[in-house]
Amino acid sequence: xxxxxxxxxxxxxxxxxxxxxxxxxxxxxxxxxxxxxxxxxxxxxxxxxxxxxxxxxxxxxxxxxxxxxxxxxxxxxxxxxxxxxxxxxxxxxxxxxxxxxxxxxxxxxxxxxxxxxxxxxxxxxxxxxxxxxxxxxxxxxxxxxxxxxxxxxxxxxxxxxxxxxxxxxxxxxxxxxxxxxxxxxxxxxxxxxxxxxxxxxxxxxxxxxxxxxxxxxxxxxxxxxxxxxxxxxxxxxxxxxxxxxxxxxxxxxxxxxxxxxxxxxxxxxxxxxxxxxxxxxxxxxxxxxxxxxxxxxxxxxxxxxxxxxxxxxxxxxxxxxxxxxxxxxxxxxxxxxxxxxxxxxxxxxxxxxxxxxxxxxxxxxxxxxxxxxxxxxxxxxxxxxxxxxxxxxxxxxxxxxxxxxxxxxxxxxxxxxxxxxxxxxxxxxxxxxxxxx
Numbered sequence: 417x418x419x420x421x422x423x424x425x426x427x428x429x430x431x432x433x434x435x436x437x438x439x440x441x442x443x444x445x446x447x448x449x450x451x452x453x454x455x456x457x458x459x460x461x462x463x464x465x466x467x468x469x470x471x472x473x474x475x476x477x478x479x480x481x482x483x484x485x486x487x488x489x490x491x492x493x494x495x496x497x498x499x500x501x502x503x504x505x506x507x508x509x510x511x512x513x514x515x516x517x518x519x520x521x522x523x524x525x526x527x528x529x530x531x532x533x534x535x536x537x538x539x540x541x542x543x544x545x546x547x548x549x550x551x552x553x554x555x556x557x558x559x560x561x562x563x564x565x566x567x568x569x570x571x572x573x574x575x576x577x578x579x580x581x582x583x584x585x586x587x588x589x590x591x592x593x594x595x596x597x598x599x600x601x602x603x604x605x606x607x608x609x610x611x612x613x614x615x616x617x618x619x620x621x622x623x624x625x626x627x628x629x630x631x632x633x634x635x636x637x638x639x640x641x642x643x644x645x646x647x648x649x650x651x652x653x654x655x656x657x658x659x660x661x662x663x664x665x666x667x668x669x670x671x672x673x674x675x676x677x678x679x680x681x682x683x684x685x686x687x688x689x690x691x692x693x694x695x696x697x698x699x700x701x702x703x704x705x706x707x708x709x710x711x712x713x714x715x716x717x718x719x720x721x722x723x724x725x726x727x728x729x730x731x732x733x734x735x736x737x738x739x740x741x742x743x744x745x746x747x748x749x750x751x752x753x754x755x756x757x758x759x760x761x762x763x764x765x766x767x768x769x770x771x772x773x774x775x776x777x778x779x780x781x782x783x784x785x786x787x788x789x790x791x792x793x794x795x796x797x798x799x800x801x802x803x804x805x806x807x808x809x810x811x812x813x814x815x816x817x818x819x820x821x822x823x824x825x826x827x828x829x830x831x832x833x834x835x836x837x838x839x840x841x842x843x844x845x846x847x848x849x850x851x852x853x
Contacts, residue, residue: 417567420559422522428530430467433460439733439795441720441785445817446728448798449789453730455700457723458709459716460736462688465709466534468736477538477707478605478683481546481674481695483666484531485516487524487553524553529560531688536564538686539600544571544678547596548666554594565598571606572597575646576670580653592646595674604678611677612640647673662692662718671698679704693719700727713834721783724800733795760827760839769816769843771799771827778812780831788816790826790840797828 435458442448458465518524535545545565549557562570574595582589620637635641652658652665659665671694679685681703687695688709696708696719708719723731759774771786786799798817803810816825825841 417562418559419563420525420556422525424522424526425529426526428533430470430534431464433464433468434737435460435465435468435734436737437732437794438735439797440730441724441733441797441800442730443724443727443800445798447730448817449796451730453732454705455696455729455731456707456734457690457696457716457719457731458707458734458736459711459713460709460734461711462709463531463534464736466531466538466688469538469707470534473538473684473707475537476540476684477686478540478543479546479675479679479685479704480535480539480543481548481671481685481687482531482535482689483548483664483687483691484528484689485524486550487518487521488516488550489518490516521553521556525556525560528553528557532557532560532564535688536600541601542604543600544604544606545598545600546574546674546678547598548576548593549596550593551590554596558596561596561598565600569598569600570596571599571604572645577646577648578651580651597678605680605683607677607680608642609639611643611673613643614640643673658694660692660718660722662714665692666694668694668698671695672702675699675702675704690719691715693722697722697726700729706731713830717783717830717834721800721802724783724785724797725802760841762825762841762844764844765815768818769825771814771816771825771841773812773827773829775809775812777829778809781810781829782832784810784827784829786814786816786828787826789821789823791823795826795828 440453441457442451518527532545532547539545545561547557547561558570558573572595574597576593576595578591578593580591582591584590615635615637623634623637647670649667649670650656652667656667658668675685675695675698679702683704684707685695685699685704686707686709688707690696690708690710692715693708696706699706700723710716710719720733759777761772763770763772769788773781773784782803784801785797787796788798789796799814801811801814822843825843826838827841828836828838830836
């Protein structure tokens with residue numbers, strides 16, 4: 417079999433690293449504080465994260481969807497401005513989303529090759545890999561996957577077709593991506609009846625009017641057909657309700673078809689280039705367990721915000737550690753510069769406690785959350801507040817659940833620049849509480 421080689425190609429090998437559970441998030445308080453968390457959101461470089469997962473998950477992940485950088489040699493910005501006119505991109509407030517820039521194709525393949533090898537190791541014998549790329553590097557990737565999986569394990573080459581504006585005037589507009597689908601063995605999951613769709617009304621009309629249509633073969637028109645290997649789904653456009661502002665976000669309908677076809681309820685679905693978190697959100701909605709991993713803070717908090725707002729199943733927040741020291745998230749800075757010394761406080765409202773953030777602070781935050789009974793070790797998030805699209809400020813008041821216990825209330829947040837902070841607030845015995853940074 418032909419094999420793709422390049423000067424710096426090396427055998428893939430696992431890296432050392434430990435996954436440390438830093439928090440458990442109970443979306444909107446569901447299951448707080450004791451419900452088990454089977455889902456995982458992991459921040460860290462994915463080669464090391466996948467290496468750390470081998471001990472527990474080698475040959476056990478049922479489906480991997482991966483949407484890595486495409487070798488476009490571009491830097492993709494994220495929209496962070498609020499209440500902006502989506503029809504005027506020149507006025508948008510932008511920040512670094514993620515880079516897709518490489519010295520050459522060799523450097524790109526040095527990144528991609530070992531990660532595909534580890535994905536193969538993590539897949540269950542009945543598992544499937546969906547690798548999402550476009551014309552820049554899909555030909556190279558197919559040769560790598562032929563080497564890793566075996567050429568006979570190519571199940572489909574899916575073309576995702578979409579519309580949108582294009583500056584190209586010297587060639588046909590490039591309006592499709594390629595999704596390469598490989599199975600680990602010939603005993604793979606494919607739920608054919610779950611993905612059937614209705615026949616086109618013209619097809620139904622044709623068979624109703626002629627017994628000779630279809631060269632003598634009459635399909636089961638009521639059952640519907642299996643989709644072709646070209647799919648049309650609209651992109652997540654500027655005004656789309658799914659829009660997070662994260663660049664290159666994929667539509668939920670696209671991921672939903674993949675998960676329905678190649679996994680079952682209760683299966684483990686992984687995405688090691690999680691981006692905006694679409695795979696995890698759809699997996700949770702469909703009753704699958706998920707592992708979502710990305711190295712970038714914007715991806716991490718975009719995904720966490722979506723999961724907190726859109727799902728109900730608890731999930732662990734894990735960070736990559738060397739195993740020799742505590743993670744960075746155990747050493748969060750306290751005040752944000754320019755804000756009052758105590759930008760958060762507790763107040764009584766009838767028999768409940770409210771957490772109230774300084775209004776000036778609410779202009780700067782991307783996400784904040786509360787552990788009502790913090791033990792100083794594991795942060796259990798019972799309240800999450802996310803920034804709504806097209807809102808200038810984030811909600812600055814949250815009601816705590818009716819929780820016994822005398823331990824401090826812990827408030828954590830991340831601002832629009834990715835800076836993290838936390839404050840501890842002592843519960844009141846009688847009057848109003850005192851704050852400590």
